[in-house]
Amino acid sequence: MDTRKRRLLEALIDDYIATAEPVGSRTLARKYGLGISPATIRNEMADLEELGYLEQPHTSAGRVPSDKGYRYYVDEIMRPAILDLEERERIRHAYQVRVRELHWFIHQTARLVSELTQYPSLVVAPPLAQATLSDLSFMPLGADTVLMVLKTSGGMVESQTMLVPDDLDEEKLALLAQDFTREFRGISLEELKDRILDPLQGDINRYQELWQLALKWVTEHDGEEDKVSLAGPLNILNYPEFKDVEKVRRVLGFLERETAVELASRYFSEGVQVVIGAESAFDDIQDCSLVTATYRSGGNVVGHLLVLGPKRMHYNRVTSIVEAVSEELSRVLHG
Amino acid sequence: MDTRKRRLLEALIDDYIATAEPVGSRTLARKYGLGISPATIRNEMADLEELGYLEQPHTSAGRVPSDKGYRYYVDEIMRPAILDLEERERIRHAYQVRVRELHWFIHQTARLVSELTQYPSLVVAPPLAQATLSDLSFMPLGADTVLMVLKTSGGMVESQTMLVPDDLDEEKLALLAQDFTREFRGISLEELKDRILDPLQGDINRYQELWQLALKWVTEHDGEEDKVSLAGPLNILNYPEFKDVEKVRRVLGFLERETAVELASRYFSEGVQVVIGAESAFDDIQDCSLVTATYRSGGNVVGHLLVLGPKRMHYNRVTSIVEAVSEELSRVLHG
DNA sequence: TTTAGCACTCCGCAGAAGAGAGTGCTAACT
DNA sequence: AGTTAGCACTCTCTTCTGCGGAGTGCTAAA
Numbered sequence: 039m040d041t042r043k044r045r046l047l048e049a050l051i052d053d054y055i056a057t058a059e060p061v062g063s064r065t066l067a068r069k070y071g072l073g074i075s076p077a078t079i080r081n082e083m084a085d086l087e088e089l090g091y092l093e094q095p096h097t098s099a100g101r102v103p104s105d106k107g108y109r110y111y112v113d114e115i116m117r118p119a120i121l122d123l124e125e126r127e128r129i130r131h132a133y134q135v136r137v138r139e140l141h142w143f144i145h146q147t148a149r150l151v152s153e154l155t156q157y158p159s160l161v162v163a164p165p166l167a168q169a170t171l172s173d174l175s176f177m178p179l180g181a182d183t184v185l186m187v188l189k190t191s192g193g194m195v196e197s198q199t200m201l202v203p204d205d206l207d208e209e210k211l212a213l214l215a216q217d218f219t220r221e222f223r224g225i226s227l228e229e230l231k232d233r234i235l236d237p238l239q240g241d242i243n244r245y246q247e248l249w250q251l252a253l254k255w256v257t258e259h260d261g262e263e264d265k266v267s268l269a270g271p272l273n274i275l276n277y278p279e280f281k282d283v284e285k286v287r288r289v290l291g292f293l294e295r296e297t298a299v300e301l302a303s304r305y306f307s308e309g310v311q312v313v314i315g316a317e318s319a320f321d322d323i324q325d326c327s328l329v330t331a332t333y334r335s336g337g338n339v340v341g342h343l344l345v346l347g348p349k350r351m352h353y354n355r356v357t358s359i360v361e362a363v364s365e366e367l368s369r370v371l372h373g
Numbered sequence: 374m375d376t377r378k379r380r381l382l383e384a385l386i387d388d389y390i391a392t393a394e395p396v397g398s399r400t401l402a403r404k405y406g407l408g409i410s411p412a413t414i415r416n417e418m419a420d421l422e423e424l425g426y427l428e429q430p431h432t433s434a435g436r437v438p439s440d441k442g443y444r445y446y447v448d449e450i451m452r453p454a455i456l457d458l459e460e461r462e463r464i465r466h467a468y469q470v471r472v473r474e475l476h477w478f479i480h481q482t483a484r485l486v487s488e489l490t491q492y493p494s495l496v497v498a499p500p501l502a503q504a505t506l507s508d509l510s511f512m513p514l515g516a517d518t519v520l521m522v523l524k525t526s527g528g529m530v531e532s533q534t535m536l537v538p539d540d541l542d543e544e545k546l547a548l549l550a551q552d553f554t555r556e557f558r559g560i561s562l563e564e565l566k567d568r569i570l571d572p573l574q575g576d577i578n579r580y581q582e583l584w585q586l587a588l589k590w591v592t593e594h595d596g597e598e599d600k601v602s603l604a605g606p607l608n609i610l611n612y613p614e615f616k617d618v619e620k621v622r623r624v625l626g627f628l629e630r631e632t633a634v635e636l637a638s639r640y641f642s643e644g645v646q647v648v649i650g651a652e653s654a655f656d657d658i659q660d661c662s663l664v665t666a667t668y669r670s671g672g673n674v675v676g677h678l679l680v681l682g683p684k685r686m687h688y689n690r691v692t693s694i695v696e697a698v699s700e701e702l703s704r705v706l707h708g
Numbered sequence: 709t710t711t712a713g714c715a716c717t718c719c720g721c722a723g724a725a726g727a728g729a730g731t732g733c734t735a736a737c738t
Numbered sequence: 739a740g741t742t743a744g745c746a747c748t749c750t751c752t753t754c755t756g757c758g759g760a761g762t763g764c765t766a767a768a
Contacts, residue, residue: 077711098717098761138534177512199473199530275622287610397730412742433730433748
């Protein structure tokens with residue numbers, strides 16, 4: 039794999055990313071100043087094909103990068119994209135708002151990324167189960183409803199209204215919350231789950247039910263729908279590889295299915311990762327690529343961020359964006 | 374328009390709804406026990422076409438209902454569908470949970486309707502601007518953040534965290550909330566908007582900024598994204614009229630665009646309404662139909678519920694479902 | 709080692725032919 | 739007078755064929 043082959047591969051992939059059409063030797067010679075003739079290029083391309091970096095859709099069509107070709111491109115060739123000032127500003131200012139709710143961050147991030155990349159984007163919230171409880175409190179709202187507010191040590195806030203026995207006045211609620219917080223502060227919600235079945239101690243037996251409810255809510259809250267946010271799904275319709283409705287259904291279906299989210303979030307390790315085509319082992323997205331990143335919130339509790347596009351994705355732009363956004367997100371979540 | 378023509382039109386529309394293929398006289402004679410020959414049916418169909426109820430895609434194809442034909446079907450012919458016991462149960466139990474947040478109801482409703490109808494469904498929250506304030510309170514969360522909780526007289530709860538000046542301790546916040554509530558209870562959020570620019574009275578001048586913030590939040594909160602919920606967009610991919618990606622993009626784009634939502638919610642009056650094809654005046658959905666309904670929450674504050682599908686929609690099923698759901702939703706929102 | 713030339717392959721498109729479905733009209737039937 | 743059978747006609751959709759274009763691989767020359 040000499041320098042010329044590399045430059046050739048780069049040019050070919052760039053062209054294919056731009057046009058979605060198999061690239062021929064003539065085109066390559068004309069559009070990119072490689073200083074060699076089509077015939078030479080043909081020889082090189084034959085070599086690259088033999089090495090597995092290129093494929094031919096059929097004899098006498100141009101070449102198309104193979105998964106291995108993209109992989110080499112991503113790992114060895116591509117240079118990180120430099121984002122516009124405007125884009126960097128946009129990322130920097132994306133989170134400058136008063137809101138501190140987790141689902142807002144998730145949602146905002148997904149939208150930001152899908153708009154910058156022009157691909158669908160999915161953001162998975164850090165599993166609440168791994169956060170540690172900092173504070174639980176109740177705010178009475180009416181005769182039998184309270185607002186339960188959960189703060190994690192990461193500074194995130196989640197709240198939800200719920201029905202409670204109506205003999206719980208404000209004082210009792212405050213006491214209950216105090217007890218709860220004192221008892222469980224600093225404990226991960228994961229561990230808290232185990233306490234649910236424990237016999238309850240102390241003088242709060244009367245409100246065992248509410249106590250259980252609170253525990254249940256706290257520990258199961260991450261089963262809710264705002265745990266993951268999908269933005270810009272329609273972006274894929276702009277790419278010619280998705281002119282077939284069947285394919286659109288498969289891919290968007292994949293993104294909507296929660297199973298995919300869960301699997302995906304377990305699948306990827308820290309940092310920015312690129313998964314190309316068949317590398318992903320999910321049938322529905324065999325000819326798509328993923329760019330994923332993790333973000334931190336407080337300790338080593340991490341969430342996931344994911345961009346899905348055709349295999350001829352703008353890998354350098356997408357990885358740069360995804361990296362910048364995930365860093366910014368980690369930063370604001372930390373503060 | 375005699376009885377036979379009506380029965381014919383009914384059979385034809387039923388068949389077209391089921392098959393999406395232009396219906397010929399032979400098919401009609403064979404599949405539906407009308408007791409007349411294809412030739413007679415042809416005569417009748419020619420009449421119906423002249424009257425504007427049917428159309429021919431081209432000479433010598435079967436007939437297809439026109440907008441006017443669907444309209445007549447919806448208004449005069451179709452009988453309301455009877456829902457399964459299972460479906461009725463599902464509607465009845467859809468809202469039996471502890472949660473009382475508006476966006477949860479919205480979300481849940483959209484999902485319920487799209488799953489029952491197998492079409493995309495959109496639910497628009499009642500504009501908060503028309504709700505009246507019942508109660509505003511703050512819950513301190515940290516040095517400089519509070520959770521603002523808004524209760525409307527309809528019993529809905531909305532909450533959001535925000536940053537505040539950090540010399541506001543719990544007592545001052547409580548006082549502020551008390552003042553705010555006393556001052557503005559029973560006033561619609563619409564009217565509240567005007568107060569923002571008023572010079573502030575009383576002894577709370579110091580916290581003018583927060584006061585303004587609270588007002589601003591309360592009055593502008595309905596600009597948020599959880600005001601409207603879209604569910605089941607991918608359902609349209611199951612219908613052959615959406616095998617063209619361009620069309621899919623137009624229609625789903627329409628559903629995602631907020632302008633469409635706003636226009637739509639202003640466009641429709643109370644009760645269950647059917648809008649067929651070109652009746653809607655929106656370019657992007659000229660060959661779709663809408664079924665809409667309103668729901669009440671407390672007073673005459675209404676939200677909207679919308680199902681979108683191809684013109685050959687199962688009108689009777691969809692209207693029945695939409696009606697049942699909107700009634701149930703109104704009922705639970707009232708309690 | 710590179711390049712020009714050339715025969716070859718394969719796709720995609722356009723036009724033609726044929727099948728199929730459905731119509732409208734006419735004439736016979738009840 | 740209304741209904742039906744028969745039939746010619748129309749139009750679409752599919753299949754097939756032929757052809758141009760794009761691109762290749764190979765050979766031979768530079």
